[in-house]
Amino acid sequence: MDQKTVSPARRWNYWLGGKDHFQVDRDSGDRIAQAYPAVRTAARQGRAFHNRAIRFLAGEAGIRQFLDIGTGLPAPDNTHEVAQSIAPDSRVVYADNDPMVLAHARALMSAGTTTFVRGDLNEPGAILADDDLRKTLDLTQPVGILLIAVLHFIPDDDKARAVVSELLDAAPPGSYLVATNSTKDFVPPHVAAVYDQMLAAGHVDAWPRDKDTFGRFFSGLELIDPGIVALSDWRPDNEERPSAAEVSMYGAVGRK
Numbered sequence: 001m002d003q004k005t006v007s008p009a010r011r012w013n014y015w016l017g018g019k020d021h022f023q024v025d026r027d028s029g030d031r032i033a034q035a036y037p038a039v040r041t042a043a044r045q046g047r048a049f050h051n052r053a054i055r056f057l058a059g060e061a062g063i064r065q066f067l068d069i070g071t072g073l074p075a076p077d078n079t080h081e082v083a084q085s086i087a088p089d090s091r092v093v094y095a096d097n098d099p100m101v102l103a104h105a106r107a108l109m110s111a112g113t114t115t116f117v118r119g120d121l122n123e124p125g126a127i128l129a130d131d132d133l134r135k136t137l138d139l140t141q142p143v144g145i146l147l148i149a150v151l152h153f154i155p156d157d158d159k160a161r162a163v164v165s166e167l168l169d170a171a172p173p174g175s176y177l178v179a180t181n182s183t184k185d186f187v188p189p190h191v192a193a194v195y196d197q198m199l200a201a202g203h204v205d206a207w208p209r210d211k212d213t214f215g216r217f218f219s220g221l222e223l224i225d226p227g228i229v230a231l232s233d234w235r236p237d238n239e240e241r242p243s244a245a246e247v248s249m250y251g252a253v254g255r256k
């Protein structure tokens with residue numbers, strides 16, 4: 001296990017209040033939190049959005065198969081738990097490029113109807129061609145493609161769009177894309193400037209996108225109401241929630 005290199009999955013787990021992280025992840029997490037003090041709020045709101053979006057897909061939209069790329073370490077309400085609590089026959093394929101995520105997923109997520117694929121979002125073709133994925137998902141039937149808090153690890157906009165298109169091209173009409181991305185749109189210029197400095201210095205690795213750039217991931221899809229919003233404002237469960245600036249992540253759901 002590499003304890004010297006920051007792992008986005010372990011750092012995310014640190015922000016979420018989990019126990020699976022090393023000093024290097026905590027140092028990176030604290031450095032980012034210094035510039036963006038609400039980052040823990042953003043992580044928790046991200047999980048809450050994940051939960052609401054899957055409830056929508058498994059409930060209202062009737063989706064029964066899910067491809068969750070950028071799974072993260074197990075957290076309360078993993079994708080298969082939320083989906084199967086609504087539709088027990090839901091099938092889920094998780095994909096992540098972090099070996100520690102793989103180890104945890106194998107230990108905790110093996111339930112027959114869930115599979116884990118070690119794969120890189122930069123190479124969607126390899127994920128889609130994986131034998132275990134093909135055994136679990138029927139890609140002639142609608143699938144919910146989840147790219148939650150992972151697209152911002154691909155810095156290049158064209159590359160990220162090509163990845164999303166390749167995934168959507170492999171799924172039939174009636175499929176859904178659920179995606180989030182960090183953004184500087186809601187914060188004042190001096191906070192955005194600090195974030196830019198951290199990106200330039202390599203202290204942060206999540207590439208923010210503005211609304212138009214994020215929206216292009218959904219080109220050709222029907223955006224589900226309320227469209228592209230701060231993810232805390234996407235079909236919120238209650239009135240009280242943090243401001244868009246505190247969350248600083250866009251979230252949206254689109255139907256092919």
Ligand SMILES: C[S@@+](CC[C@H](N)C(=O)[O-])C[C@H]1O[C@@H](n2cnc3c(N)ncnc32)[C@H](O)[C@@H]1O
Nearest residue numbers: 009012070071072096097098120121148149153
């Ligand atoms: C911030 S966590 C998000 C976890 C989960 N989706 C959530 O919303 O709670 C990002 C996850 O994406 C994974 N990841 C980052 N870059 C990736 C890539 N190029 N391919 C696959 N997974 C990636 C990390 O290992 C990590 O598990």
